[in-house]
Amino acid sequence: MVAVGGGDAENMWGPYDGPGWPAHDPVVNADKLPRIPMYITTATGIPGPYDTLADPRIDNDVTDLALQLVLGGGIEAATHYCTTQLADRTNALGMNNIRYNFKPAGTHSWGYWEDDLHDSWPMIAASLGV
Incomplete structure (x- = not known):
């Protein structure tokens, strides 16, 4: 959806396969x-x-x-x-x-x-x- 608006989702937390995405995943971090x-x-x-x-x-x-x-x-x-x-x-x-x-x-x-x-x-x- 970000791309539909001309954005780049990797600007949020870096490359999709990088550490930023799981670090911001509420399912992964639910215990926190x-x-x-x-x-x-x-x-x-x-x-x-x-x-x-x-x-x-x-x-x-x-x-x-x-x-x-x-x-x-x-x-x-x-x-x-x-x-x-x-x-x-x-x-x-x-x-x-x-x-x-x-x-x-x-x-x-x-x-x-x-x-x-x-x-x-x-x-x-x-x-x-x-």
Whole structure:
């Protein structure tokens, strides 16, 4: 995805086969994650209720919908895969401070993010003491 925007992902942590990538991998380093409340959510990338021409964020724009489905669907499918790996690892470590929310449908787009913010807010508010 970085390359789609003209970037070079190796600018983040060096060559893919170098030590920087595993050093920044949350699955590899799950045992080092803080034991604070965390809310981690993902969908599958399969179109959901916000992935329609009628959604106000799409506003009947076929190009916007196509981008949301193709790019947003691909990004969310990738994050779903990574989040599943992280959940497996943290669960194996007995880390019960993390609330995972795996949704059966949805792309990487604002409507789902808004829902997730509302869903996660009680946990965030409690952590902040508000």
